[in-house]
Amino acid sequence: MPVEGPKMAIVTALLPVPLSVYVFAFAVIFFPRLVLTRHFWSDEQRREFFQLEVTKALISGEQLLSTFGSPSPSDENKLKPMDKLDTSEMLLVHGMHSMYPLPGAKRRIEKRMEALRALDNLMPSAIDGFNERQLIFNCYIRKIDIGKKSESEMRDSLRQYVKFTSRMPNNVYLYASPLFKQK
Known part of the structure; x- marks a missing residue:
């Protein structure tokens, strides 16, 4: 049971974050030219x-x-x-x-x-x-x-x-x- 504590803390911290935040973070990491366009002009x-x-x-x-x-x-x-x-x-x-x-x-x-x-x-x-x-x-x-x-x-x-x-x-x-x- 003590091993489950950190996993539960991470899940309860990330669960309320809207899905759009995850999509945006994924896009910034893997497709920066599409998201941060002015930085690459x-x-x-x-x-x-x-x-x-x-x-x-x-x-x-x-x-x-x-x-x-x-x-x-x-x-x-x-x-x-x-x-x-x-x-x-x-x-x-x-x-x-x-x-x-x-x-x-x-x-x-x-x-x-x-x-x-x-x-x-x-x-x-x-x-x-x-x-x-x-x-x-x-x-x-x-x-x-x-x-x-x-x-x-x-x-x-x-x-x-x-x-x-x-x-x-x-x-x-x-x-x-x-x-x-x-x-």
């Missing part, structure tokens, strides 16, 4: 995905700016701060920042803007050391359209973006990506 696939996401975000941003009458960055009074946006405008802001409209998303967008500001302050000295993958990622998080740009063109776009956003107040920085594209 080539650089071209990653670039294509990032470009698609940036395009979607910029479409939302352009729609949002058109609701304000297509203002320029100097028209600060036309660009509403986040707490003054109505529901439809807030949905477009979520789309522009590639976030789901979940509770607490407004705070996440504010934190994202703070983090991007901090990165923008460090960026000028670091741009020249970036490889292509890092340039693509930095353009992606700032929602800069890269299309078929080369490394040097992406560096120039990042430099221009940092210069463009360096003196923007927070209510304008919220709309930085579509404003940069309009420029």
